[in-house]
Amino acid sequence: MSEMQIVIPADFCFMPGVRACISRICAGLGFDDHEAYQIETVVDEICNNAVEHGSKTSQDIVVIGCSVSAGRIDFHITDSGNKEFRANEVFENNKRRIEQGWDLEEMNQRGRGLFIIQRMIDGMTIEKAGQGVKVSLYKIHHEEPAEMKYVFPDIKL
Amino acid sequence: MEKVLKIDILDVVSCSDTKIIKVSGELVMSNSNNFKVTAEGLVEKGIVYLIIDLSNLIFIDSIGTLNLINIHIKTRRRGGNMCLFGVNNNIKEVFDTVGLAKLVSLYNDMSEAITAIKKKKIG
DSSP states (O other), X not given: OEEEEEEEESOGGGHHHHHXXXXXXXXXXXXXXHHHHHHHHXXXXXXHHHHHXXXXXXXXXXXXXXXXXXXXXXXXXXXXXXXXXXXXXXXXXXXXXXXXXXXXXXXXXXXXXXXXXXXXXXEEEEEEETTEXXXXXXXXXXXXXXOOSOOOOOOXX | OOOSOEEEEEEOTTOTTEEEXXXXXXXXXXXXXXXXXXXXXXXXXXXXXXXXEOTTEEEEOHHHHHHHHHHHHHHHHTTOEEEEEOOOHHHHHHHHHHTHHHHSEEESSHHHHHHHHHHHHHO
């Protein structure tokens, strides 16, 4: 197993560099363009959450750990804490909305990043890590695309 | 392909209430407000039919997607509409996942999108 770590200040301006790095790592490991895009997207969403909800100032840091084994890539993204973000609560609320149907007033609400994460990776856990939150996720190389878990109702306007 | 966000606004012949917004590069948390301000500015001026060209968009996150949804809602509330064209498969998957593909019409190219918007005006 190979491991690496990226540490960035809690500032969105560092995210293009992180995405580019993740994308190149995935390509180097044999993930195809679609899988690499999915991994890049998920890491981007979690890091954005870490900066926005898990950090108070750009003096805080976000640590992105990455480990690689045959056909599988794992990420562990840890923020500094200092803010409270109930990710599970947001996810459950939006899951309910999707199952019951969105209306126009709800369509502009946030929290969709969690669904992107769930759709594009194979597993995720969220746990406390000191003052902050640690999100662990993994992606396995799939021969066939994974089945979508949620179906959105038609809301054509 | 260039990753920096670039926004170009193009006219549609003989449609004063319609513009094409060409969005290139990455539409993400750190820059999507630029798109929001530009598109909202057009809607405020009465340009309530927007055709968004995403053929050179290479990455979008949930906030970029949310801004597209918000602009669509603003055009609808003013009696207009918004549609997209040139969406690649990776970005289409994001749109499917967050529900945008069920809300906003997606077309293959500019010609299809303009024709559809003109039909929406009549219908």
